[in-house]
Amino acid sequence: MVVLFSFNAQKSLTVFKGFSLRWYEAFFHDNVLLGSLGMSLEVSLVAMAGSVVLGVALALGLVRNKGRLGTYAGLIMMVPLITPEIVTGVASLLLFKGLGITLNTGTVMIAEITFSISYVTVILRSRVAALNPEVEEAAMDLGATRWQALRLVTLPALLPAILASAVLIFALVFDDFVLAYFTTGVDPQPLAVRIYSAIRFGVEPTINAVGTLMLAGSITLIGLALAIPRLFGRRGGLDLISGE
Amino acid sequence: MTPTAATPAVSADTTDDTVPAVRLDHVSKEFNGSHAVRDLDLEIAPGEFFSLLGPSGCGKTTTLRMIGGFADPTEGAVLLSGEDVTALPPNRRNVNTVFQSYALFDHLSVADNIAFGLKRKGVPKPEIGERVGAMIDLVQLGGMAERKPRTLSGGQRQRVALARALVNRPAVLLLDEPLAALDLKLRRQMQVELKQIQREVGITFVFVTHDQDEALTMSDRVAVMNGGRVEQCGTPEDVYERPESRFVAAFMGTSNLVSGVYRDGAVQLEGGPALPVGPRPGVGEGSVVDLSIRPEKIWLSDFEPGMPVVNGVIRETVYSGPTTTYLIELAPGVTVAALEQNTARARMEDRWEGGETVELGYDPDHCLVLGH
Numbered sequence: 001m002v003v004l005f006s007f008n009a010q011k012s013l014t015v016f017k018g019f020s021l022r023w024y025e026a027f028f029h030d031n032v033l034l035g036s037l038g039m040s041l042e043v044s045l046v047a048m049a050g051s052v053v054l055g056v057a058l059a060l061g062l063v064r065n066k067g068r069l070g071t072y073a074g075l076i077m078m079v080p081l082i083t084p085e086i087v088t089g090v091a092s093l094l095l096f097k098g099l100g101i102t103l104n105t106g107t108v109m110i111a112e113i114t115f116s117i118s119y120v121t122v123i124l125r126s127r128v129a130a131l132n133p134e135v136e137e138a139a140m141d142l143g144a145t146r147w148q149a150l151r152l153v154t155l156p157a158l159l160p161a162i163l164a165s166a167v168l169i170f171a172l173v174f175d176d177f178v179l180a181y182f183t184t185g186v187d188p189q190p191l192a193v194r195i196y197s198a199i200r201f202g203v204e205p206t207i208n209a210v211g212t213l214m215l216a217g218s219i220t221l222i223g224l225a226l227a228i229p230r231l232f233g234r235r236g237g238l239d240l241i242s243g244e
Numbered sequence: 245m246t247p248t249a250a251t252p253a254v255s256a257d258t259t260d261d262t263v264p265a266v267r268l269d270h271v272s273k274e275f276n277g278s279h280a281v282r283d284l285d286l287e288i289a290p291g292e293f294f295s296l297l298g299p300s301g302c303g304k305t306t307t308l309r310m311i312g313g314f315a316d317p318t319e320g321a322v323l324l325s326g327e328d329v330t331a332l333p334p335n336r337r338n339v340n341t342v343f344q345s346y347a348l349f350d351h352l353s354v355a356d357n358i359a360f361g362l363k364r365k366g367v368p369k370p371e372i373g374e375r376v377g378a379m380i381d382l383v384q385l386g387g388m389a390e391r392k393p394r395t396l397s398g399g400q401r402q403r404v405a406l407a408r409a410l411v412n413r414p415a416v417l418l419l420d421e422p423l424a425a426l427d428l429k430l431r432r433q434m435q436v437e438l439k440q441i442q443r444e445v446g447i448t449f450v451f452v453t454h455d456q457d458e459a460l461t462m463s464d465r466v467a468v469m470n471g472g473r474v475e476q477c478g479t480p481e482d483v484y485e486r487p488e489s490r491f492v493a494a495f496m497g498t499s500n501l502v503s504g505v506y507r508d509g510a511v512q513l514e515g516g517p518a519l520p521v522g523p524r525p526g527v528g529e530g531s532v533v534d535l536s537i538r539p540e541k542i543w544l545s546d547f548e549p550g551m552p553v554v555n556g557v558i559r560e561t562v563y564s565g566p567t568t569t570y571l572i573e574l575a576p577g578v579t580v581a582a583l584e585q586n587t588a589r590a591r592m593e594d595r596w597e598g599g600e601t602v603e604l605g606y607d608p609d610h611c612l613v614l615g616h
């Protein structure tokens with residue numbers, strides 16, 4: 001319905017009066033919505049970069065630290081995945097308020113990163129565990145330092161999984177409403193939040209157009225995430241469900 | 245380390261023959277309180293093909309990892325060409341390793357795999373290309389330089405692993421069961437090739453295997469390990485012909501073990517003959533001993549003068565192509581195996597059948613007498 005009526009020539013949301021791109025045009029002239037789009041892109045990119053860097057580091061640390069600390073840290077990592085998002089959202093809000101931090105783009109980023117790290121870690125962890133430890137040793141045997149071995153051998157081996165999780169995180173954060181709703185400031189607001197407020201004052205066909213664009217974007221990204229391991233032509237690609 | 249176009253693909257850095265290429269000075273390694281390697285004392289000469297041989301879990305890999313720098317000895321010191329490297333990380337030791345899993349870099353081509361070590365050392369680009377090319381020829385991987393490791397067969401991957409290590413011209417090359425993953429035929433072929441390559445490049449090889457045939461055919465010297473210790477170290481002939489312990493005798497091919505009482509320079513079997521073995525200092529009169537002798541050291545005809553000869557009854561005849569094995573009962577419940585070559589002169593009709601009584605001769609020097 002949303003998709004169909006986004007192409008409606010008339011303002012009506014019940015009668016289809018012929019094909020038109022006028023609502024898409026309207027969207028691209030709406031500065032508030034464009035500002036929200038910009039913010040959402042910014043938040044998604046930063047959250048993607050931040051959570052991938054931290055998540056990969058964490059996954060490496062967890063797999064190589066087989067002690068009790070590693071086990072506990074591994075369990076803690078699962079918590080954000082099983083907590084309802086609204087709980088995470090409210091908790092973040094209370095934390096920011098408690099610390100006296102004004103809600104703005106930065107707080108959304110921090111909240112989204114915190115939330116996304118778990119996904120990256122869970123996806124990467126099994127890939128790291130499947131690596132042959134002798135390969136990194138071979139690099140050091142051939143004169144690489146520990147850091148060079150990581151950079152030249154381990155990270156390239158993990159690259160498909162890293163890219164796939166990056167795309168996934170981008171899509172998740174971009175579409176996220178709940179967490180963003182609780183942690184955003186007043187202006188600008190992330191696109192999802194803006195759409196929600198707009199709907200409360202009656203549905204504009206412009207919103208249909210935005211919704212359609214977001215849907216198309218998400219489908220493309222998820223498809224990309226699934227296709228990446230295949231693009232690398234590797235067996236043992238990434239299964240997003242089992243992470244194996 | 246100043247190679248010119250005229251130098252061979254690889255050459256050892258150290259040519260000083262007086263300083264051992266590798267020296268393990270009373271090295272021990274404990275994991276959670278249990279010893280994986282115990283008080284190992286070894287010297288390996290430059291250019292030597294040295295094998296560590298032993299059953300699974302005897303500490304071969306652990307020993308190799310301590311030489312390579314991947315494991316820290318709990319006690320003792322590791323010296324390479326006289327220099328104490330115990331505290332140095334792997335990238336600062338002049339050794340390279342061929343890992344059992346090959347541990348190739350899957351995202352790099354064959355040529356880039358081989359070039360990895362040279363790039364780390366900052367060798368100039370044209371020289372890298374030259375040395376990698378020479379190495380690819382040496383291990384017969386021509387035409388595969390741009391392939392990814394995953395598209396290669398097991399034998400080809402093994403060669404890449406070897407080339408990747410050798411191209412750095414290390415003083416010592418460590419090889420952890422490099423042929424274990426290959427099928428028997430390819431394995432035999434690679435044994436010959438590996439030995440040829442080692443002769444060609446003159447690098448010290450420390451070769452881990454649990455296959456005694458492999459160790460015997462390839463090595464200059466073999467250390468037979470058991471339970472984290474070296475039981476015996478010597479040339480293949482030493483450890484095979486003159487085993488110093490029950491373990492070595494049993495591990496190096498089949499060996500007969502018969503129990504008896506040592507008295508007057510002979511081992512008296514219960515309810516059977518006494519087997520003269522000559523004077524054995526260190527073996528107490530009247531003590532219970534095991535006598536060990538290899539099946540191919542037992543003669544069934546054409547005895548030499550002065551050789552001890554005893555009687556036995558053929559219990560079974562096992563024909564296996566080039567050889568025939570007889571199971572011969574010397575005393576009730578005491579059976580030994582004797583191996584005869586089916587040479588051109590040996591006629592099939594002359595083979596003994598079950599139930600026949602035969603004479604066995606042997607040289608006491610081939611007997612090992614082990615106290616209990």
Ligand SMILES: Nc1ncnc2c1ncn2[C@@H]1O[C@H](COP(=O)(O)OP(=O)(O)OP(=O)(O)O)[C@@H](O)[C@H]1O
Pocket residue numbers: 275276279280298299300301302303304305306307454
């Ligand atoms: N990282 C480790 N932690 C704990 N124990 C270890 C470790 N590595 C080796 N061991 C133990 O040390 C002993 C020797 O192991 P090692 O790998 O050296 O044997 P190996 O001779 O190479 O055997 P294989 O022929 O099976 O490869 C074994 O009992 C093994 O369980």
Ligand SMILES: [Mg+2]
Pocket residue numbers: 304305306420
């Ligand atoms: Mg081993």
